[in-house]
Amino acid sequence: MFRRKRKAGDFSAEIEAHIRLEAERLREQGLSEKDARAAARRAFGNVTRAQEQFYESGRWLWWDYLWRDLRFALRLLRKSPGFSFVAVATLAVAIGANSVVFSALNAFLLRPLNVPQSESLYGLQFGGGHRGALSYPNYVDFRDRNRSFDGLAMYQMTRVGLDTGRNPTRAWLYEVSGNYFDVLKIQPYLGRLFHSSDEHGAGSAPYIVLSYAYWHGHFQDDAGVVGHRVEVNKRPYTIIGVAPPEFRGTFLLLSPDFFVPMVSFEDENDLNRRAGRWIFETIGHLKAGVTPAQAAADLSSIGDYLQKTYAKDNGKMNVSLSRAGLYGDTFGRPIRGFVAALMLLAALILLAACANLGSLFAARAADRSREIALRLALGSSRLRILRQLFTEALVISLTGGAIGILGGSLLLRRLMVWNPFPQFPTNVPLNPDASVYAVAALLAFVSGILFGAVPVKQVLHTDPYEIVKSGSVTKAGRRITFREVLVAVQIAICALLVTSSMVAVRGLMRSLHSNFGFEPDDVILADTDLTMAGYPDNAVPAMQKRMIETMQTIPGVTAVGLANCPPLAGCGASRADIFTDATSDLSPSNVAASPMMYQISPEFFAAAGAPLLAGRGFTWHDDKNAPRVAVINETFARKIFGSQTNALGRYYKSWNGTRIQVVGIVQDGKYTSLTEEPQAAMFLPILQSPSSQSFLIVRSESDPRQLAGAIRSSVLELDAGLPVFIQTWPESMDFFLFGSRMATASLGVLGALGAILSITGIFGIAAYSVSKRLRELGIRMALGAQWKEVLGAALGRAVKLLAFGSAAGLLLGILASRVLSSIVYQATSRDPLVLTGVVLAMALLGLVATWIPAQRALSIDPAILLREE
Amino acid sequence: MSTQEDKERLELLQGTLDLLILRTLIFGPHHGQGIARAIQQTSDEELLVEHGALYPALQRLEERGWISAKWGTSSNNRKARFYSLTAAGRKQLGKETNKWKRLAAAIGRILESEGG
Numbered sequence: 007m008f009r010r011k012r013k014a015g016d017f018s019a020e021i022e023a024h025i026r027l028e029a030e031r032l033r034e035q036g037l038s039e040k041d042a043r044a045a046a047r048r049a050f051g052n053v054t055r056a057q058e059q060f061y062e063s064g065r066w067l068w069w070d071y072l073w074r075d076l077r078f079a080l081r082l083l084r085k086s087p088g089f090s091f092v093a094v095a096t097l098a099v100a101i102g103a104n105s106v107v108f109s110a111l112n113a114f115l116l117r118p119l120n121v122p123q124s125e126s127l128y129g130l131q132f133g134g135g136h137r138g139a140l141s142y143p144n145y146v147d148f149r150d151r152n153r154s155f156d157g158l159a160m161y162q163m164t165r166v167g168l169d170t171g172r173n174p175t176r177a178w179l180y181e182v183s184g185n186y187f188d189v190l191k192i193q194p195y196l197g198r199l200f201h202s203s204d205e206h207g208a209g210s211a212p213y214i215v216l217s218y219a220y221w222h223g224h225f226q227d228d229a230g231v232v233g234h235r236v237e238v239n240k241r242p243y244t245i246i247g248v249a250p251p252e253f254r255g256t257f258l259l260l261s262p263d264f265f266v267p268m269v270s271f272e273d274e275n276d277l278n279r280r281a282g283r284w285i286f287e288t289i290g291h292l293k294a295g296v297t298p299a300q301a302a303a304d305l306s307s308i309g310d311y312l313q314k315t316y317a318k319d320n321g322k323m324n325v326s327l328s329r330a331g332l333y334g335d336t337f338g339r340p341i342r343g344f345v346a347a348l349m350l351l352a353a354l355i356l357l358a359a360c361a362n363l364g365s366l367f368a369a370r371a372a373d374r375s376r377e378i379a380l381r382l383a384l385g386s387s388r389l390r391i392l393r394q395l396f397t398e399a400l401v402i403s404l405t406g407g408a409i410g411i412l413g414g415s416l417l418l419r420r421l422m423v424w425n426p427f428p429q430f431p432t433n434v435p436l437n438p439d440a441s442v443y444a445v446a447a448l449l450a451f452v453s454g455i456l457f458g459a460v461p462v463k464q465v466l467h468t469d470p471y472e473i474v475k476s477g478s479v480t481k482a483g484r485r486i487t488f489r490e491v492l493v494a495v496q497i498a499i500c501a502l503l504v505t506s507s508m509v510a511v512r513g514l515m516r517s518l519h520s521n522f523g524f525e526p527d528d529v530i531l532a533d534t535d536l537t538m539a540g541y542p543d544n545a546v547p548a549m550q551k552r553m554i555e556t557m558q559t560i561p562g563v564t565a566v567g568l569a570n571c572p573p574l575a576g577c578g579a580s581r582a583d584i585f586t587d588a589t590s591d592l593s594p595s596n597v598a599a600s601p602m603m604y605q606i607s608p609e610f611f612a613a614a615g616a617p618l619l620a621g622r623g624f625t626w627h628d629d630k631n632a633p634r635v636a637v638i639n640e641t642f643a644r645k646i647f648g649s650q651t652n653a654l655g656r657y658y659k660s661w662n663g664t665r666i667q668v669v670g671i672v673q674d675g676k677y678t679s680l681t682e683e684p685q686a687a688m689f690l691p692i693l694q695s696p697s698s699q700s701f702l703i704v705r706s707e708s709d710p711r712q713l714a715g716a717i718r719s720s721v722l723e724l725d726a727g728l729p730v731f732i733q734t735w736p737e738s739m740d741f742f743l744f745g746s747r748m749a750t751a752s753l754g755v756l757g758a759l760g761a762i763l764s765i766t767g768i769f770g771i772a773a774y775s776v777s778k779r780l781r782e783l784g785i786r787m788a789l790g791a792q793w794k795e796v797l798g799a800a801l802g803r804a805v806k807l808l809a810f811g812s813a814a815g816l817l818l819g820i821l822a823s824r825v826l827s828s829i830v831y832q833a834t835s836r837d838p839l840v841l842t843g844v845v846l847a848m849a850l851l852g853l854v855a856t857w858i859p860a861q862r863a864l865s866i867d868p869a870i871l872l873r874e875e
Numbered sequence: 876m877s878t879q880e881d882k883e884r885l886e887l888l889q890g891t892l893d894l895l896i897l898r899t900l901i902f903g904p905h906h907g908q909g910i911a912r913a914i915q916q917t918s919d920e921e922l923l924v925e926h927g928a929l930y931p932a933l934q935r936l937e938e939r940g941w942i943s944a945k946w947g948t949s950s951n952n953r954k955a956r957f958y959s960l961t962a963a964g965r966k967q968l969g970k971e972t973n974k975w976k977r978l979a980a981a982i983g984r985i986l987e988s989e990g991g
Contacts, residue, residue, distance in 0.1 A: 017930075020907065020956045024926065027908040027953055049911075051927030059931045 017060045025050055071390075075397035082398060088858040089370065089773075090402070093363055096766045097406025097453060098413060099759060100352075100359035105414035105446040107352040109438050111345050113258075116441075119331040120252045122191040123291060128298060128327040130158075130288040130305065140288055142268070143280040144312055144320065145183070148288065151308045154301035155290035159189035162268065162286045163260055167538030167729035169237040170224070174722075174729040176538070177220070177263040179238070180255055181271045184211065187249075189290055190256070196221075197232035197247030200267055208274040211267040212243045218251035220263040238266065240540030240727065256289055258331050281319035289330045298327040351756075358496055358763050360453045364460030365489050365770035367399065371461035373777040375468060383470040391465055399458025400451070407450025411443060490803070493767035494811040497848075500760030501815020502822060504847050507753035508840045509823040514750050517743070522574065523639075523675020525615025526735035530710040531575055532557075532702040532717050533731040540727075546698045549724070551626070554607060556720045557704050562713060565705040567613030570605040570697035573677045573687075575738045577701065579604070584688070585659040586646060592663050601642050601686035602677045605697045610689070611637075611672060613703040621654050621670030629693035634660075637670035642686035666690075680742050681827075703735075710734055749826070761851055764811075768855035772804040776859045780871065788868035800863035801856050808855075812848040819844070892924070892932045894975055897960065897968040900942060906955035907933060933958060941967050 028046035029039075037045060047053070083090040119127060130148070132140070140148070140160070149158040161182045168177045180186075184202040192199065195218055204211040214236065216225070225231045234245045243266065254261035269277065276284075292301055302325050309323030332341055371378070378391055415438045534553070536546050550568055557566040571577040582603040589596050608624045611617075619640070628635055636658075638646075643653035650671050657665045674684045702721075706713050714732045721730045740747075776783070783796055791799075823834060899905060899913045910933075911926045936942045941964030947957045960968070 019954075021930070023906070023953065023955045024908045027906065027949060027951075027955060028911075028926070030951060030953070031908075031912070049926050051925045053927065056927040056930050060934060 014057070014060065018057065021050070021053055021056060025053075071393070072397070075394050076401065078394060079398040079401045083401065086370075089366065092766055092769055093366060093402045094406045094409065096359045096363060096762055097403055097450065098409035099762050100356040101407045101410030101446055101450055101453070102414040102417070103410075103759060104352045104356055104449055105411050105438065105442055106417055107345070107348045108445050109414070109418055109442050111349055112439070112442060114332070114341055114345050119256060119258070120254065121256070124330070126291045127190075127289060127330045128292060128301070129330040131326045131328055132309070132323050140285045141280050141319075142272070142277045142285065144323075145285055145288055147312055148305060148308055149183070149185075151311075152301075152304055154293055154296045154304045156293050157185050157189040158288055158290040159183045159186040160268075160285050160288040161186060161256060162284065163257065163262065164271070166239050167535065167727075168263070169240070169727050169729075170234075171236070174539070174727050175224075176535075176729045176731050178260065179271075180262040180265045181268040182265050184267050184269070186265065187215070190253075191291075192249060192253050194247040195250040196229060197245070199247050199249070205267060205269045208269055208272070208277050210269055212241070212270045213246045213267060214238070214243045215265045216245060216248045217254065217261065217263055217265070218249055219254070219261070221248045224263075237727070238271070239538050243270070256330060257287070280316050287330075302326050355759055355763065356449060356453060358492070359766065360456040361489070361492055362496075362763060362766040362770050363399075363402070363453075364457035365493075365774060366766065367395070367457055368461045368464060369770060369774035369777050371395065371464050372774065375464075378465060378468055379470040382468060388466060388468075392462060395461060395465065396455070396458045400454040403450045403454030403457070407446060407453075410450070411438075411446045414438070414446070415442075490771060490807060493764075493771055494807050494814075496760070496767050497764045497808055497811025498815040498818065500757070500764040500851070501812040501844060501848055502818045503753060503757035503760045503815075505816055505819025505840065505844045506822050506826055507750065507757040508843045508847075509819070509826055509834065509837070510746065510750040510753050512837055512840055513827070513834070514743070514746050517680050517746065520680075522680075523616055523673050524573065526574070526739060528706055528708070528710050529613070529615070529735040530702075530704045530706070530713060530717060531572060531733055531735055531738055532704065532721065533575075533577070533733070534700050534702070534721065534728055536698040536700060536728070538729055539725060541698060543696065543698065546696055546700075547693055550607065550692065550700050552724060553700070553702060553721065554609075556724060557702055557717065560704075560713060560716050560720060562706045562708060563704055564707055565609055565613040567610030567703040568607035568692065569610055569614075569701050569703060570692070570699045572614065572701050572703055572735070573602075573604070573675055574680075574742055575701060575735070576742070577699070579677060582688075583661045584646075585661075585663075587657040587659060587665065589659060592659070592661075598658070599642070599645055599686050601638070601688045604687065604689045605692045605695050606689050607692050610703065613705045615705065616675065617673050619671045619673055620650060621668070623670055624691040626693070628691040632694075634664055634666045634694055635669045635691065636666045637672055637689040638668055639672050639687045640674045641684045642688060643668075643671055645686055680746070761847075764808075764851055765855040768804050768808055768852060769858065771807065772801050772856045772859035773862075775803055776800045776863045780866065783863055784866050784868040784871035787866055793864055796863055796866075797860055801860060804856055804859075805852065808848065808852045812845075815848075816841075816844055891975075892928070893936060894968070894971045895922075895924075896929070896932060896936060896958075897941065897964055897971065900958060900960040900964070901968065904947075904957040904959040906949060906957050908955070909949075910958070936964070940964075 025043070025046045028049060029042040032042035032045050033039060050056075121127060130140075145158075145160050152158060159182065161180045164179055164181055166177055166179055168175055183189075184200060184205040187194075187199040188201055194215075197215075199215050200211055200213045204213065216231070221227065221231065231245050232247060236243050236245060249265070292298065305325035306323070309325055313320045313322055381391060382388065418438055536549060541549060554566050554568055557563060571579045573579065580603055581600045583594075583597040583600050585592060585596060586598045589598070606624070608626055608628075611623050618637070621637070623637065624635070638653065640650060643650045646658055647653035647656055647668075653668050653671060655668065657667050660666055672689065675687070676682060677685060677687055702717070704710070704713065704717060711734065718730055718732055721728055779800065783800055786799065787796060827834065895914050896910055899910050899917070905913065907929055908926070911924050911929055914922055914924050933942070933944075937944055937958070941961055942958045943961050944956050944958045946954060949955045
């Protein structure tokens, strides 16, 4: 097809040369100049024909037609910018959505972990496929006894304090087995990695391998860090190397800052204890030729052996395998399901977009039926006309596709950088690769063909004779077409999405200002963990007291409290079983309640802004030597003592039977989520039930962010090696709002997509009806119809569809908001603002969609129209 | 049936011109006008080649790689496009010549038997 490069000019030159040579020869035979030339031409025959033959024989024709079709298509599209814009925008959105979703699919399902030969890398799941945990001795047995893997490695994620001599920071590490990097076939980027041969029992191999990102961010790519000494939770370690940039750990949802051998980190007791299941995940490459099922059977038999041999420590261990990267089915199944659902949705969006564009195209073809008929009458083949239409469709779809991919990859780049929870560094490489681009280009091409094919029948059935004679004839259709049903469904879905997203937005707005049982505004939480800084248990209370006192001296601070983990701070609050005072048998069946348990300092309630309803808070005298006391919330009081007034001064028993007196009652609050029902909670003095995990709760008069620096420096003044993480309370509540934020955002995005689709759908139907009935409308106008009547005739159907679809969608939306209220706090559709909002939004949408066709219907000049037709 | 016959005849005729061109080029490169002249002269003016019809044939042969072309100057110092036989073309000429001779002989035999 591309072989011949010969130009038509070259061919002409050859013919010219031929005639000149022939004429010269004839002149030599004695003819006159003029006669010779004429004779030469005669002998040659028809020059034009030869040139035409050359032209047609060549593959020029193909390119030429394409080029001509292309120019024609571009000219036509320029002539109707409204149509072109709508069509390109629709496709850009649909294909952009598809490429983003496909990238997610690609990241989560197609190339889960960025390690060599990730296709044979599997993770172990124990007991019914939901938990991955093992103890260290059990891991060692599985590692050494199995015959199915090329080595089994394991890892465990832990948050630690890292002191590099300058700024103590908190960091995530993977405690791993010595063979971790070798099993995964990872080569160092810098320095060396550790191996099994480095391990010599507990406390050996105090080596750190940094992740590339951490090295880049915290050590400024300094190659000199290898050999550097640092402290992890106050224990000395040596940096021995840096992992390659593409390796970000083996769990997609959390990438570590560095890796250490588990034997160096855990103490001997933990390494030797067979009971317990605390190793996060065990992974390995299957040996060549071993199927996952065979490997699972092999491992299960080891599990049986371990259960028999150490019956006291081990339960049943049924092993199954899952692809590594998403922690088996626990995260894998919902994520896979979610991504698959998204992909389906994206495909439906694209399909609906194609259907809508198809009807737009049919409208255009109807508009041009006269032109098409004329071209047919003048001898153009139907194939040529179809080819022209397809060229136009492809120009639109490829342009839309290009814009879609561009927008999609910009969005993906933003998503990659976006880290919703700064405490949890995620590890999802969403960057689009070649396969994403290929899929998007293919989708663009296929959709072009799809919607380009809609008017094919129309063109094939065009009867040039009839149309040229009498103009386009329309049988006024009364029946409802499939296309109209499709558009009505789209409108209904769009209205549903718009309703739900408005409900969600309103709920979210409300939940930001609802009653949490405490007042998070103007509070800073400073998270310190004294274990990380190497404090022995008996030194903890004194340090906590000193920290509180130091905070109180900062100007602008009004109250300072301390808690092991304040409510809604995302730190994993705990519960404890309690018994009524009358219970003497402390067996699990007699547990009266499992309230939330908070270990707090005096002044906690003042700092948290939690109003005490009755009784008192704690003082520093509520210590080990004083009688045990507690402050409980309203629900606790009602549940155990029947009423608030009843509860004050009464006793209950803790999990170990200690009698505790209720000295205060505090308002109910939200503890683990914003949508939860009221639940029981108790607050214990931190001196009576100590905790080394310490959140300082610092309330100030003004914008608390200004105090962050002062708080950090005063903590570091007390102990330069204490890692501290500072956030405002509302910021740490983001964790709890994440679900509703995500739901709101995705509903919003889907609503926008739905709106765009509905607009093209209505636009298509309206445009089609206007162009089909142009003549009729012209006659009506000539007979004196008013603009209202013209519009009614032209757009009545489209408007009816819109009204019907919106009503259905609104109803569905009201039903759906019940489901929504489980994700978004206080989501309700019984909200006049939501209802008017939806109606307004749908009306606006209708206005936008019918604007161009309405303009066209109104600008009909009956005189011109009737003369033309 | 009849369309097939038509097709064969057409190919035969086309093939003939191709064969003559290849044969002419065996003596060395020639430009288009030279080829037309040579065919006319060698056939004792029996064959009248329409010069214009020569070019599609040349085009075709060139595309198939049997002849190659480049611009040069003729004996009387005129620019012209010279065609020469390629190795593939030489092979093709042998095949075509053989085929043509067999065809001519066969047709000749049929015509003679009918005549006798």
